[in-house]
Amino acid sequence: MPITSSSNGNTVDIVISGRFDFSVHKEFRDSYSDTQSGSATEFIIDMSQTEYVDSSALGMLLLLREHAGSDKANVTIKDCQSDVKDIMIVSNFDKLFTIS
Known part of the structure; x- marks a missing residue:
C-alpha cells in the first residue's frame, strides 16, 4: 500500500x-478524510x-x-x-507548506 x-x-x-501520482488519488484523499480529521489541526506528510x-x-x-x-x-x-x-521548491510549495 x-x-x-x-x-x-x-x-x-x-x-x-x-x-x-494520479493512480493513488483516492487512497490519498481517503488517508485524510477517513480519519478523525474533522478535529485534526495538523497534517504531517512523510515523503521519505x-x-x-x-x-x-x-x-x-x-x-x-x-481541506485543512x-x-x-x-x-x-x-x-x-x-x-x-x-x-x-520550483512549484513554490515552500510558500504554502512547511517543508522540512
Missing part, C-alpha cells in the same frame, strides 16, 4: 511510498519513501491544504528526497 495514515489526537500522519511526484500529486497536496483550512492550514511535508524537494 503506497499510502498509509494514522491519527493521533489532533495530528494526522500520512506516509507516501513509491510513486505519488516517495520516489516520484507529478503535477497531479501537487494538486492533491493543494486539496489537502484546502487553506491559509490557516498547518501542513508539514517532511523528509523529501532531493528530486522531490526540488519540485516542491
